[in-house]
Amino acid sequence: MNLSGDIGIWVAAILTLAVFSFLWKDNPLFRLAEHILVGVSAGYYLVQYAYSAIYKKLYVPLFDQGNLLFIGCAILGLLVFTRLVPRKSWLSRYPIAFYVAAGAGYSIPSGLQTRVVKQMQTSMLNFLDQGSLWTNVSAFLLFVGVISVLLYFYFSAEHRGAFGFFSKIGIVFLMIGFGASFGYTVMSRITLLIGRLQFLMGEWLGFL
Amino acid sequence: MGLPNALLNIDRKFIFAGVALSIAIPLLNPIGFGTSVTRQVQNVYDFVEKLEEGSTVILSFDYEPSTMAELDPMARTLLKHLFRKKARVLGMALLAGAPGIAESILQEEADAAEKEYGIEWVFLGYVPAPTAAMLRIGEDISMVYPTDQYGTLITEFPLMRSVKNYRDIDLVISLSSTAMPQFWAQYAHDRYGAPVAVGATAVEAIRMYPYHDSGQIVGFLGGLKGAAEYETLVGQPGEGIKGMDAQTIAHLFMVLMIVIGNVGHVIERRRGKSS
Numbered sequence: 412m413n414l415s416g417d418i419g420i421w422v423a424a425i426l427t428l429a430v431f432s433f434l435w436k437d438n439p440l441f442r443l444a445e446h447i448l449v450g451v452s453a454g455y456y457l458v459q460y461a462y463s464a465i466y467k468k469l470y471v472p473l474f475d476q477g478n479l480l481f482i483g484c485a486i487l488g489l490l491v492f493t494r495l496v497p498r499k500s501w502l503s504r505y506p507i508a509f510y511v512a513a514g515a516g517y518s519i520p521s522g523l524q525t526r527v528v529k530q531m532q533t534s535m536l537n538f539l540d541q542g543s544l545w546t547n548v549s550a551f552l553l554f555v556g557v558i559s560v561l562l563y564f565y566f567s568a569e570h571r572g573a574f575g576f577f578s579k580i581g582i583v584f585l586m587i588g589f590g591a592s593f594g595y596t597v598m599s600r601i602t603l604l605i606g607r608l609q610f611l612m613g614e615w616l617g618f619l
Numbered sequence: 620m621g622l623p624n625a626l627l628n629i630d631r632k633f634i635f636a637g638v639a640l641s642i643a644i645p646l647l648n649p650i651g652f653g654t655s656v657t658r659q660v661q662n663v664y665d666f667v668e669k670l671e672e673g674s675t676v677i678l679s680f681d682y683e684p685s686t687m688a689e690l691d692p693m694a695r696t697l698l699k700h701l702f703r704k705k706a707r708v709l710g711m712a713l714l715a716g717a718p719g720i721a722e723s724i725l726q727e728e729a730d731a732a733e734k735e736y737g738i739e740w741v742f743l744g745y746v747p748a749p750t751a752a753m754l755r756i757g758e759d760i761s762m763v764y765p766t767d768q769y770g771t772l773i774t775e776f777p778l779m780r781s782v783k784n785y786r787d788i789d790l791v792i793s794l795s796s797t798a799m800p801q802f803w804a805q806y807a808h809d810r811y812g813a814p815v816a817v818g819a820t821a822v823e824a825i826r827m828y829p830y831h832d833s834g835q836i837v838g839f840l841g842g843l844k845g846a847a848e849y850e851t852l853v854g855q856p857g858e859g860i861k862g863m864d865a866q867t868i869a870h871l872f873m874v875l876m877i878v879i880g881n882v883g884h885v886i887e888r889r890r891g892k893s894s
Contacts, residue, residue: 533833599821606688
């Protein structure tokens with residue numbers, strides 16, 4: 412055992428144990444750690460956003476480089492704060508409209524291409540692919556899965572007969588998907604615990 | 620209280636203690652289960668392996684401290700591999716909580732590989748509005764990052780003189796705990812044609828399969844297992860491999876708990892029917 416002499420590691424270890432103490436029951440130590448996390452996070456993010464956005468992306472171009480175009484950006488940004496004045500709050504719609512329009516403009520067409528068209532294309536091409544037996548079986552399963560899950564989410568007809576049969580197959584695929592997702596989530600959460608125990612037993616207590 | 624009740628009413632504190640022990644014991648006494656390499660991880664490794672000397676790679680740290688346990692091992696192993704291949708690395712961060720993580724990992728791995736700042740690697744720092752940043756890198760990276768993390772103009776770095784946009788980038792790697800890799804695929808790959816590889820937390824990894832199958836990403840590392848697989852391929856055992864024994868035992872313990880709970884439930888239901 413080689414106990415750490417670093418004060419930072421001790422603080423992190425004590426706060427980690429304080430958070431774990433919730434597993435026994437709610438207690439003041441846990442709440443203290445929780446409040447410290449919220450306070451430190453709020454402070455950190457405020458400074459980070461103010462420095463990265465307001466200083467680096469507005470102050471420097473406007474005042475250090477003299478780019479007057481940024482006056483318009485500053486005015487648009489400041490208009491958001493008119494929401495705090497009820498009689499003038501309508502002015503905040505302009506920056507929001509600009510933001511929504513710009514976001515929609517660059518994300519909707521490419522989003523459709525990336526997340527819908529390309530995925531549909533892959534399902535179709537894979538289905539027709541003349542690869543190995545396993546490739547074809549896999550492509551067939553993917554094809555059946557996509558169609559049956561889509562049918563399951565078609566609600567304009569009653570799920571009976573052949574339609575009901577295929578929508579039930581869709582449920583099976585959905586359940587397999589949820590199971591895989593759950594498995595991955597468990598792995599993720601266990602990893603976080605491994606990370607904390609590695610820190611406690613290694614960096615703090617020096618066992619590892 | 621009969622057997623089924625006992626099985627169904629195990630105090631959750633014992634389960635917590637069981638999970639903790641199933642992780643702590645393998646960490647103290649490694650078993651060495653090993654891990655098989657999946658196609659998705661192999662593809663990332665093969666792509667990096669084929670990079671020519673002097674290739675330029677964006678390594679984007681798109682995660683925050685809450686997921687360091689999963690993504691730090693990936694970041695370290697990928698950097699070891701990239702530096703070994705003599706690739707030039709542009710580190711960046713698209714989440715506000717990421718710069719501290721990125722800075723320390725980049726610095727440590729660059730020091731270990733004896734790489735020179737500004738020539739073989741650069742840390743560009745954090746910018747807000749990630750999707751806008753991804754798009755503008757397609758035009759000119761200096762519009763997004765006029766300076767590096769420390770305020771030096773990027774045009775002063777020899778590395779950055781030959782890098783203008785995605786045309787000069789041989790690979791983009793996003794290490795992420797969010798949906799960020801999907802945006803990298805959307806903008807960097809689909810719009811500008813840059814190859815994208817992903818290191819994702821296990822929760823996010825399941826979303827990567829369709830993008831991998833469609834060829835929108837070259838491959839991905841999923842969770843701690845992905846990190847362990849990559850460490851195996853690179854031949855540099857690290858935190859990923861060390862954690863996999865604990866991961867396996869913890870999973871077995873959870874499976875055991877689920878089986879015990881179901882056995883208890885089945886016995887109770889049968890007794891209920893017979894009575």
